Amino acid sequence: MALEFSVQAKQRIERLLTQYPNKQAALLPVLHLAQDEFGYLPDEALNLVAETLQLPAAHVFGVITFYTMFHREKSGRNELMVCTNVSCMLRGGYDILHHIEGRLGIKAGESTPDGCFHLVEEECLAACANAPMMICGDRYHLDLTPAKVDTVLDDLRKRWQERAKQLPVGQAPETTNTGVGPHRKF
């Protein structure tokens, strides 16, 4: 099945192209856009991006597979990025990761069968002063404890299920993380 960008996405791509001297430079932003639109980047999306920017599909493939944030396979909508690098490791980052693995019954790198969560063991996410931490969408969850993690997971699942109820059967809801969360005060 050939994919198409939505009208809004096409307009955004037009605008993007005015910001760079050549089309290739818009590749990363267009890939982000495609992933937002289709959820992941299967071959059809890869070809669509290549056609849109007049690039060889092989080049686009090389770029997608180089960067960790582009997904070739469908994954859970709430991506939990848990840091286990040194600052977090020293303050229990692995305990948090293993706690989540236990709670969700999946390993890092896997998605829950219902498609609600995707768990990733991440490298340093630049919030070391508030270790251990994780990111979900554009929301930072800082100074984590297992109890805090449970609250976050319960809340995300509840909101996700509420969204799912309003959708036609078989259709998974979008991620629920759009609000800018509370942040550490100085």
Add this chain to the structure above:
Amino acid sequence: MVEEAKGVKIVTRNFGVPDSHKLATYRARGGWEAFKKATAMAPTDIVEEVKKSNLRGRGGAGFPTGLKWSFVPKEARTVYLVVNADESEPGTCKDRELLAYDPHLLIEGMAIASYAIRCQHAYIYIRGEMMREAKIVQAAIDEAYAAGLLGASVPVPGGGTFRFDVTLHRGAGAYICGEETALLNSLEGKRGWPRLKPPFPAVKGLFQQATVVNNVETLMNIPAIIDKGSAWFAGLGMGKSGGTRIVCVSGHVAKPGVFELPMGITFKELIYDVCGGIPGGRKFKGLIPGGTSMPPLDASEIDVPIEFDALTSDARIKDVEVKAGVPFDMGNGRRLKTMAGSGGIVVFDETTDVVALCARIMRFYAHESCGQCTPCREGTGWLARVCTRLAVGQGHAGDVDLMGTVANGIAGNTICALGEAAAWPMMGFLTKFRADFEAKLAASTATTMTAPARQVAS
């Protein structure tokens, strides 16, 4: 410590102010006044002023910023300014907070820098994972456009106009894109592979044009330098390093955080006076002084100031060794102590399994090696595997020296500094905490897998 610098806040001056990320707040607190002052000056005078301020790059290498700007050829037609906001050095969390709290200070710094180097279009390369910050910075850029501070005809004193556009560009998850030439390749829509230098970006950078790549914090110092003068800025600092320094302290301290401090403060004062010491009354064991790519310091070396040159040359810091008694040669007989790096300070106490910690660092660099150069691609994997097997109590005889040899084989033999970023801390940990590694090796026949080691291995 320079007394005048105590309590001085330059880049964090708007932290804690409500709505500090909004243009109205920024302007009410004196924002964009420095730009007016700068555009009344000749561009070359601004470069001179920045040179005299002793401002050094805050991304890690500490290269003098004014000097970098002066490398842009006079005959260059198109000049680009690229802001490196791809903060991903483990232990570093300053740029993320700076972007979230004061994006307009960055934009003003960029505008002044662009006027000085005759750049008309600047790009901010922000790390892909920082979605929240990307939204905040984009909103700030939109506000600045709406207010006429950016765009096709920004008015400057004397009646002229200045064309200046800013584009925010999101990365997609690759540590190597913090390396400036890899960043440029990534910005051009390619894989983030570092380029051979020379040609340096100042001559041939983004889209093959003259380019200056600066760190977020570096550019955020520029408005204050123009506003208060290079003498004031240089006077705050120490030796050849002007201004203040942002550090991010994490790990085993009572009060971790991001702090703007005088250059002359020592690590000891930082840990015990600023960060409240080590929790639980435990003893200090060591620290990583500037992101995990820098060799660590042990308890006997923390009376040294956090300043750039002190860390590379202070006699109290031991030389990093390849193996016991054989110092590492950086070329021409130069010895390696450590470096100030990105300001990410990770403190660890006496309960820490140093070998497991080192194995985690090595696993990071093995994962992030771009795969272009053989010594780094293969060597980082070796270091990660050997260090991990030692950490989990399955070391082989000779493993400790093997790691030093492999690290020595990587350093200096790669296109970019990721090779050193893995090799230096490896040799540094072996030099400072050799007893820990030897003990692991001695115990390797027994089944002595500590909990942290098991976690890293799993």
